[in-house]
Amino acid sequence: DAKTTQPTSMDCAEGRAANLPCNHSTISGNEYVYWYRQIHSQGPQYIIHGLKNNETNEMASLIITEDRKSSTLILPHATLRDTAVYYCIVTGTYKYIFGTGTRLKVLA
């Protein structure tokens, strides 16, 4: 499975868009990009996933570059409840490898 690189931490003002980048330069053709978040010590929460097209759901948007070597998770209007650790996972199988993620802090 491809390795991912994410910034350790980011801050975002409440109400603004939060853009969380993920680098996965060694991704292979059949691997998907998944995003999860973990609030405090709760179970990881699924956000969104994609293969090569951009995706949007009620929680977020996922932008994958054309070469698929990086992606960005966008939370369009961040709230205080979005403060969490965000994990970008690249996988082609059942196996999720969680890195250290990005600790997003939404500021009032």
Next chain:
Amino acid sequence: DSGVTQTPKHLITATGQRVTLRCSPRSGDLSVYWYQQSLDQGLQFLIQYYNGEERAKGNILERFSAQQFPDLHSELNLSSLELGDSALYFCASSVTVRSGGPPETQYFGPGTRLLVL
């Protein structure tokens, strides 16, 4: 609420003891996954069961074992506990439409916090 339930929420025990953690997957999900999250190791995949059969193993110690029952609930057994086994243990489930297919979204339970004293 992911639909995955785990019991107990908290568990405190002593070194050398054995404990059992329980997980009920979402309705209709056939696969169950177990993960361990400790402070120094992050979230680590332990083992996957699919419809009662072990499907994949990750970094699971020999002192740990799991099973999935006919009603699809799963148990993770931890024995000869050591201080280092103190961690959060998460269960996740997924549909698994077909074996060997593309990755599936895993839905995680709230976890069991284990403290070994």
